Structures are given as C-alpha cells and as structure tokens.
Amino acid sequence: MSAEIRVPTLGESIVDATVASWLKSEGDAVQRGEALVELETDKVNVEVNAEQDGVLQKIIKQSGDVVAVGDVLGLLGEASAQADHGQQQESAVRTQEQNHASSESALATPSSMLRPPSPLARRIAAEHNVDIAQVQGSSPHGRVTKEDVINYLAQGRQNSPSQPLPAIEQASGRSAAPTQAPAAPPPPLAIGPQRGREERVRLSRRRQTIAQRLVEAQHTAAMLTTFNEIDMSAVMEVRSRRKEAFKERHNISLGFMSFFTKAVVGALKAFPRLNAEIQGNEMILKHYYDIGIAVGAEEGLVVPVLRDADRKSFAEIEREIADLAKRVREGSVSLAELQGGTFTITNGGVFGSLLSTPILNAPQVGILGMHKIEQRPIALNGQVVIRPMMYVALSYDHRIVDGREAVQFLVRVKELVEDPETLLLEG
Template sequence: DVTEHLGVSASAPAAAPPPPALVAGENGRSFEERIRMTRRRRTIAQRLVEAQHTAAMLTTFNEIDMSAVMELRKRRQDGFVKRHDIKLGFSSFFVKAVVGALKAFPLLNAEIQGDEVVVKHYYDIGMAVGAEEGLVVPVIRHADRKSFAAIEKDVRDLAARARDGSLSLEDLRGGTFTITNGGVFGSLMSTPILNPPQVGILGLHAIQERPIAHNGEVAIRPMMYVALSYDHRIVDGREAVQFLVRVRELVEDPESLLLEG
C-alpha cells in the first residue's frame, strides 16, 4: 500500500511544519511563500516517482452507463438503510465488480518478486483516500467474502479514520488491488499511478449526463469514465482491456452483483 510502501506511520500525526517563510517582492506588492514539505509529503513524492520508473505503466479507458445502478440504489435505498443503518453507495458495487473481474483475470491481482510473479487468490482491495497529510490507501480485507453492507461500513469507517489520522499500519498493509475515485473532486478523466507492488489500479470519475446511442436512438445517460492503469511487465493489453470491460459489464448489471454478494 502507499503508506506502508512509503515507510510512514499513519497512526502517528506528523509534526507540524514550521511557519512558511515569506519573501517580499518589489515595493512589497508581490511575494513568494516557501512552505517546507513534511516528511510524509517528501516521501510520497519520492516513492510515486519511483513507482513510475519501476513499472511499465500503461492506462486503458472505458465508460460505464450508470443508469441501472443508480435506479437500483434509488429503489432499494430506504430498505437498505433500515436493515443495515448505512446508505447503499457506489463503492460496494465497484468493489464487487473489481473482485469479479480479478477472478476472471488473476494477473491483475499479482505482484512481481524478483523473477517470479506472485498471483494472489485473496482479494484485499485498497480504497485511496486524500487525507490532510497526503494520500493513504486503507484496505478492505477479504472483500470477496463481504456483503454490500459490510463493504459500505468498511469504506465509511476507513475513510473517517484516514481523515482524522487514526489509521493503524495494519489498516494499510497488504492490499492486492486499489480503487481511487477522483470523481468526488469533479475529475472527468485521469491516469492513476500504480500503488506498488500492485500491478493494477482502477480510477473512477464524475458521473455526467451525455448523449449516447442506445437501442438505435440517441439517449441521455449518466455516464462515468473509468481508467485502469496496469504494469505491462506482466499484464498484456488484451487482459487489461478485457478486465475493464468486465468491470463495466458487472456495474451495468447490478442485480447480478447483488445475487452474487
């Protein structure tokens, strides 16, 4: 995971940076502000650059029609909240879809160790969270065994603890694949950086209504661009594209995900 790979403890708050140094400009009208990077920020910067220099990173894109999953959420939301005391979000659908796609394309749930490829037959899914001191990736353990409600509760709990700095190293250890959602900040499309030593990361983006061809007609649909960055050293383009297509198929058929999990 990002924080474990960086060698930074998530449970201990970083020391407060010194006050920024101000450099006065001509006639005092303009100035520059120098802010010392925290230790965590420096390490994150260094490791993310290293990740790009180590992996043969490539990104493939697709788009998902979110109509069915949005309709299902609306229809089932009240009953879900009454039963589980938590809202049914999009996170659980994407976690379930990723697990299903990883089972079909297991090399995306692997890592390189020396001259060997280690394929992992368990599914610990990292969920990237932007915290005050930088990106952290807490892990949903054994996501394939968990219900939609359990996944939603894990996402809520891990995100809250990421933001208040109470995550432990155990919360960050051992992820096999990562999901990151720039859509919550308004991003329409991006190329996510791999979370070493993982070889795949799925980027989600904002949902926008767009005209598309549907059953021979032009229809306005809520669409989301998705991006898969992968390590081309062990994952071929065909597998990567098929993986992302499988994620799309599963999310566009959310009833099948509910039946499976």
C-alpha cells in the same frame, strides 16, 4: 532511575520517522499510557506513549529530527512522592479554576487540547500567527485539522472591519492614529525571488514519500492505462429503489463503492494477473482479494485496505470503507490497515475529476480509477438518449499484464456494474 523513551517498531518496511511534536514539556508529570511525542511516518502519524508513571526529564530528539526505530527520544524519570503530592495539589487547583471559568464563560477548554492538532494544522496556524489553542476541533476526538484552522481564519476575516487596524493597535484595543501615506515601494528586482511573495514550507514526511514512490512506480513499472465508460443507470436505479430500506436495515448508506468493489473482485477472478505482483523473476498470484481504497487526507493520499472483500456483503463493504475513511482523516488508522493490498480503487469523481490516469500503488500491478458521473448523449438501440455516464481508467503493469487482459478486465467491470444483479453471482 531514568527510563529511555525509544522509537517503537513502526510497521512493515518503515524504518524511520520524523519527530512531529512533543506533547509534553521537560518537567511535566506523565502517567503510564499517556502520549508523549508524535512521530510522522510515511503513512500515518504514531504517538509514543509512556511505559510508566513519572516525569519527562529530558527531550533528546527535537521536532523535525529524523529518527530510526530504536533511537532514544528522551528520558522518563521517577517522580518523588513529594513532587507527586505537589503536582496533585496543583492539578486540583487548576481543575477548580477551569471549572470555575467554564461556569462563567461560554469558552470552555478548547477541543484542541483533547487530542494534539495535526502537524499541517499547526503549520498553517504558525504561518498565520494563530493561537491553535483557540481553534475548535471538529473531529469526534476534538483533533484540530487543517480545515478547522482555515475556517477559524475565514471567520476572523468576516468579523474584522473593512479597514483593519495595525496588529499592535488591534491587540492593545487603541484607535490607530492617522499616519502619513506610505512611501512608494522600491522597484522589483529584475532577477531572483520576489521578496514577500514566496514562502518555503518543508514537505511532510508523507508527502516526501508519496513523491518518491510515485516517481519510482513510473520508473520501475511498464505502466500503461486503458479507458472505458460505464452507463450508471442501473446502479442508480437500484440505489434509488433500495436506499431507504438498506439504510434502515444496515444503518449505512448504499454508495457506489460497494458496487465497484464487487465488480473489481469479479473481474480479478476472471483475470488473476491483475491481482498479482512481481518479485524478482517470479510472479506471485494472490488468491485473496484485499482491495485498497484511496482516501484523500490532509497530508496526501492514504490507501487503507479492505480485507477479504470477496467475502463481504454490500453492507459490510460500505460500513468498513466508511469507517476506514473516517479514521484516516482523523489520523487514527493503524499501519497494519494500510499494508498488504492486492489491487486499488481510487475515486477522483468525488473531487469533480472527469478523466485521469491513476498511478500504480506498488507493488500492485493494477489500479482502477473512477470519475465523475455526467449526463451525456449516447447511441442506444439506434437512438440518441441521455444517460448518466462515468469514465473509468485502468492503469496496469505491462510486464505481466498484456493489453488484451487489461482491456477485457475493464470491460468485465463495465458489464458487472451495468448489470448489478450479476454482482451477486460474479462478485
């Protein structure tokens, strides 16, 4: 008797997804809890697992299909006892062969088989005719990422001769015979696309959603941005003086994010409208502080949420942010961890950005942008001194946040960061 493989509930406000790839083929034996298919949603990729032992009888929805919650993806049938026995024998033989091969060769089973490669990694590999099974995954779970494929391609170029043989000759191992000089290329077309110089790549589901929501944020909110700069001397001095003891005690490095998270919480308490949202004709003031931390991932920016940031210590904030960022890049963060933030912090400085205008993460009405720290001359007590300075930007929804509040909020963040001891009281 067949069991239907259905699209599970994907999380708050997510009603559909795209089939990224099937991890099993028709006829493959599967065990209960084993991943069958990977779905690409607006925020994260979701694996659909088998609810029973059996055989994948039929694949109904193919890669690239858009599916809704509850749709049937495929059929899972019961395996006969004889088939199970035969598969067990085949599996045992395969295991023996793999063990034998690994004992004679340094090439063990590729780590990409431990966890499915990311959709972007598969796409890049396909575009460059790379067998992704030969790419070694660098993540703790063995997942092959975009960077792994790029590094594999770069390594291949380094190892190739300066005058590469044609692909067919290289594959066969034969020397390339001398050939006549190629004919002159035809003149380019006056109009139209440049043949061979363009490629068409389907936007990932997450990238489509990011584009849609960023445009919506600009069209639905009265978004403005105010700027300031922060002298990072005090924070850098504290980090320099305390970093070794902090890491030894808490097993985590003391970074800038904990200082800014604490400062944001302190400023939100002073200016609560930055911690609100608009629902119809009402303003919802939130008396809790779930701070979104923007993380750059393969398919675009993801914003996991640091819950109850006001109740966490510096060490707890650093540890949780590091864990969330790691799992975002591995693709193992849950949907629940991406929902319900009240305010967002984004740090373009890690990529070298000196100044930028962050876009609101709707329905939130405030987002703080951090930037690169640079040594700059400033006037201090009548003298010109060189200090490590950071530009900061606050984008806000002018529908409920006045310019005065926004400026004072950012000034409060500046005051708290420049005097870190106050964070113990205000943050």
